[in-house]
Amino acid sequence: MNAQFFRDTQFGHLVRLISGRRRLQYPDEFDPALWTKSIRRAEQTPKTTRRDEAQAAEVAANPNNQEFDRFKELESRDQANIQDLNINHTIENGEDVFLVDWYDMDDSENPHSWPSSWKLLVAFQICLLNFAFYIASSIYVPGEASIMQDFKVGETVATLGLSLFTVGYGLGPMLWSPMSEMPRVGRNDIYFFAFLAFVLLQLPTGFAVNMPMFLIFRFLTGFLGSPALATGGGTLADMYAPAHLAYGICIWGSFGILGPVNGPILGGFVAQAKDWRWTIWVFTWLCSFTVVMIFFLLPETSAANILYRRAKRLRQATGDDRLKSQSEIDAAHHTWRDHLVVLGRAFTLTFSEPIVFALDLYSALLYGIFFTWFESFPLVFGDIYGFNLGEQGLVFLGILVGGLITVPLYLLWVKRSIVPRFSKPDFKPEMVLPPTFFGSAALPICLFWYGWSARENVHWIVPVIGSGSFTISIVTLFFPVFNYLGISYPSTSASIFAGSALFRASFGATFPLFVSLTLR
Known part of the structure; x- marks a missing residue:
């Protein structure tokens, strides 16, 4: 390197x-x-x-x-x-x-021309950002009993620690993702400075002296740490052609699932041995390591930003103000209103494009159900089967194992059925959607399996297997939808993914609350 x-x-x-x-x-x-x-x-x-x-x-x-x-x-x-x-x-x-454009087709500053090793390193960091942030959402769940005892609050109020964090990372990408598509800003600064603020604000979160203080900082940290959730897809699109992007989106999405799944596994043992504050410190160490890594090893990938800065350097070197990048030419007549329109692009695309709205809504329903496991597992495996906090966290291994089986099969389908079609003139984005038929059928089967088998006279492994089959729905619904949106809106993929994140977070925040209210 x-x-x-x-x-x-x-x-x-x-x-x-x-x-x-x-x-x-x-x-x-x-x-x-x-x-x-x-x-x-x-x-x-x-x-x-x-x-x-x-x-x-x-x-x-x-x-x-x-x-x-x-x-x-x-x-x-x-x-x-x-x-x-x-x-x-x-x-x-x-x-x-x-x-001012690329020097040639193999310009070394063009992310599409980077060596494969560079692209893999950048993709790994984006996936690690996704994982580290998502684990921060669910690792708190096993500590809810401890925070109820410390701050003398009820279970619904304690659940707000999860819900407000989720609301924060739903709203965050609606700002960060359109900003990352602005040539003057780019993606790198947003990743680093927003995530650095996320790590620093864990100090007042972990040392909170009352519940309002804790909830405020949970919301703020969710908002500030969220760029990788949507902008990560845009970063992958900056580097990879559509054929390879299909793999990248799937792997990036997998890390977004691994985070919430592994959070309760780790947090269960931490909360049992210590208290809720240590669930904060554990993921803060992981996120601190991630901040250091991206400081040294994450380059800018936005082509518009790279060319904008190149044109600026050339003007300084030559004194010729006629040298401009395409983004500067396009923005020559932009007003502040136009800039605000760009910042609101995520909202505009989400609510004005019917197909985007429908897919985001369906994905949000799936995500809301996913977050109900965080409240349902303590009820089933704690109250019915008598598992302790650590053992309740291990129940999430069923979902993890299901993912380890389903994701490779989906990638194999992408390799054999999708990638060969990208080079053909009749390729359409809708060709990536057939797996969603399996996911839509697997979802109700999973819920019935888990719901009707969760009883004392049925062995605990049966509902665990039922919950593990939920990953069939996640993989065959989430990943095709992500690929479809990324292929259909390549130039605004970060804003498109931001709208999807908002819908998912909205349902992920509310579903645990009404589960807590109705089942307790």
């Missing part, structure tokens, strides 16, 4: 700031002649000899000599040669504009 990978990380930005941009420089900072290459069409770049390239580099590297002045004079005077040079030239607001 070379300096190029670190250059766009938070660590790289800090090094460049401290060194006055003398360390971890970009190619255009080494060689100012690259500005002419960046504005040519990659597929139409005219052939040049090594001698020509050497002369151009020598001239551009010495901006104070006469040859440079002559070069600039000829360039500005002979506008008729612009078309001959195949330069991306246009007229914007009555002025000449040169479009």
